[in-house]
Amino acid sequence: MTRYVLRQVMSGLAVLLATSVIVFGLLHLAPGDPASILAGPDAAEDTIAAIRTEMGLDQHPVAQYLDWLRQLLTGDLGMSYTLGQPVSELIGQRIGSTLQLTVTATFLMILLGTAMGVGLATSKSRVIKQGIDSMATLALAMPPFVSGVLLIFLFAVVWGVLPSGGEASLLGEPADAVSRLILPSIAMALPTAPVLGRLLATEMRRTRDQEFVLTAQAKGASTRWITWRHVVPNSLGPAIVELGIRVGHLLGGVVVAEAIFARAGLGSLLVEAVQTRDYRLAQVLLLLGIAVMIAAQLATEVCMARLDPRIRLGVSS
């Protein structure tokens, strides 16, 4: 197992290296020039040229890339062009907010998805099943920018029970911080939870027909016991794979959620960086996003192996 994880980490690093080239290339191909933005609209040609030289932008792109890579490998993420602060410091200031949001959203996805899945698969009442199913379809059809605005309108404007956005320190004012987390994390979890729920329900229906369920019944176990001890663990596979993909994409989703709920996290930082052609900052943020995705894939594999001994012990069939 350890060897397997190590192998995966190595290949993850290789992917990261390859994508760093793409990230670097794409940003530099995009129109716009950080030097002219930095110099301001009325700057003279030679001022801009001087800034370019100072920033190393006049060098050959390959040299620039190698330079950047060397810095990265020594742990130096570089300086932001426009904000004048080290990139690591900027990320450090914002990452807490984003982590809070993504972790809560993931937790909600799992909770809602499991509830929906088990409800759909086990409920005997047609009304309840139909209800869950319609809710799932509705949630699926609403991207965060729609559900976010709707949630703000209902909970903050009409009923006034929750703040419409912003954030607070989780350590300083925990109650306030949590209340400000609720709406954005719901908005992010809503389109994913029904996907997980449906995958779980489909797999549970399949698992329920498997023979070991009959054995559990023959042991005298109750329906609830059979569902949670035998059917659910054997049905998690597809939902875990999907969850891994969705968590990998969370850093992308956070851009929208942070904009709607006025949170200063990595998402809004990325938007700023791209708008101002702050290559140094944008490159690192994009790489971070890709690293999260790779980590999520690795976590998926580890989860699957923890869950199923046949994967863990490397059974070929």
Next chain:
Amino acid sequence: MTEQVVLDVRNLGLELSLESGGVPVVSGVTFSVPAGQILGVVGESGSGKSLTALSIGRMLPRAATVVSGSIHFQGRDMLEMPDAEVAALRGAELGMVFQDPLAFLNPLMTVGQQIREVLVLHGMPKDKAEVRAVELLELVGVRDPEKRKDDYPHTFSGGMRQRVMIAIAVANNPALLLADEPTSALDVTVQEGILRLLARLRSELGMALVLITHDMSLVEEICDSVMVMYAGRVVEQGSVRDVIREPRHPYTRELMRSTPRLDRPTRERLPAIAGKPPDVTSRPDGCRFHPRCPLTMDRCRTDEPALVDRGTDTPHHAACWAAAEPLPASTPPTPGSSRTSQTGSEGTPILDVQDVYVSYQRKARLWRQPDERPVVEGVSLRAHSGRALGLVGESGCGKSTLARTIVGLLSPSSGRISIDGLQWTHASREERNRLRRTVQLVFQDPYLSLNPRQTVRQILTEPLVVHGLASRERRQSRVGDLISHVGLPVSLLDRYPYQLSGGQRQRVGIARALAVEPQLIVADEPVSALDVSVQAQIINLLADLRDELDLGYVVIAHDLSVVRHLCDEVAVMRAGKIVEHGPTSEIFSAPQHPYTLSLLAASPGSPWARPEPAIDAVDEVTE
């Protein structure tokens, strides 16, 4: 004499709800099992034997319901009992064992966890359950139980898994154990061990046992009484001695006759029951067996016979209009159908396998050592046109791998396979195409090996198109010829595989193989997925086709009694090597290798002494 009756079932009727409405699947089933006795319930697919068993523990699938009768377990009415009380009986007083032990064990839990679960569910504290689980594994003959309890089901062999299932079933000392085909997924020699274990537990724990099976020889071996079911009804029941010695129902007799046995002459045509067991939705009127019965009278077509006692000192019932008097002597095998064995090695062989090695390999990767597992180690064989070679061995011996290598699906790592003078390894594109026509494979499971989205017509036309064998106009008549060749009506051509019975599917599989006019047929367990009465038909069909088309056969089987009726020569394979090879009659009359002897001893009707129980717990090599 007052025997304590553990299970008493009276006039049980079950119904299956289909889209078209409720259809009776089981009716009028009455039996009782006294403590410490073994009842065998015998029947083919669709006889209702498994549903009857499931209904005892109220575990019927949703579509099936009890519509009449009563079930009393230890004097308590099972049908009136609240759900919670039934659940409390299951796994405690009532143990169950099912057919395929891998599918019936949870793949995500260690065997220890699964045994502990049934103990904890019935109120044993966890620490005690831990100790008891190890005791149970020891009781059922799993070696090194302290260590094995932490292993997962997939690391156990088939026989060992079934032992684990039995450990679960007897964990709480049940009064009754229901075993539904507990050995039919297992190798013959392993089967022996499991049966012996069940018999031992019966006497050690004093429990009653209901053994559901399709195999009369199992019943003969360990049961006290037997109930034979056909199409949802009991056709005969009584003590094993009476029923085996003097069967009163034609179905019982035919079932016993059509089972390939070792105590019958070799190469004689198997007495097959014509037709197939009826479908639940289309059961005939009158006696349900009448369309297949050799003794049918007018009355059988209209009136359903009741179970009547023969009036001997022990109860022996049969439901047959002809049962009043002893059955007339069974018809002798069709004259001319048994043929002389051709055992000479004259002529060029159609298949020549010389010193072939096959191994499964895992290539080396960045962090992985290359891995090579030899499966076939130095096998040499020959097969001739118009003759059949039987290749017998138990699961894991490499026989299927060898079959795949012969038909070119796998490549040998060394050695030479030549078919009609051509070799897969040194063939041009054209020669490979010719090879693919010369040799054809018939699979074990005709359901899995036929494309479910193709009609029989499409299945049979495809090889003709691929090999360009018949012009567009000729194809349809060729397909018609093929289907009649295997004894099926042309009307089946536009059906899909799921609309056919197992025997019909296997006939389609054979017709598909014949489509390219092969000279050599490799049949991998061609009958082991079929009902007993249908097995005999397919064996006879294969024999007819061999003689008619002068085909060469390699027939792979795990069971010696099957190849005996079909094959001229037998090769016994174990752990990748041929341990014995010779003419069928010699192998069966004077086996040389101890392994052949143990295979023979485990087959039904064997004149050979069974090996002593010394190997009880060591019944197989751990995979």
